[in-house]
Amino acid sequence: MEMLLKIEEREIYPLVEIAKIERTEITETIASLLHEWIEKKVIGMYADGKISLWKAAEIMGVSSWEMIDVLAERGARIQIGRMEH
Numbered sequence: 001m002e003m004l005l006k007i008e009e010r011e012i013y014p015l016v017e018i019a020k021i022e023r024t025e026i027t028e029t030i031a032s033l034l035h036e037w038i039e040k041k042v043i044g045m046y047a048d049g050k051i052s053l054w055k056a057a058e059i060m061g062v063s064s065w066e067m068i069d070v071l072a073e074r075g076a077r078i079q080i081g082r083m084e085h
Helices: 009-022 026-047 053-060 064-073
Strands: none
Touching (some): 009 026, 026 053
16 A cells, blocks of 8 residues: 655655665655654553554564564563453
């Protein structure tokens, strides 16, 4: 799926600067930042008990085992057996 986004000029400047520093295309920079934000958000929702491990893995597009690894790498507490809300 592709999506077109309208980005305000004041929000474009930091993206352009980050892309320059990292020597990447701006689309790669945006995709990377979006992935990081999604991962952080999903881990937060899991930690707050809003979603289950299975749902977190589904949103991230990884297996449950891979999600456990992601949680462990980020220092999140892994709670097995919690019911989905």
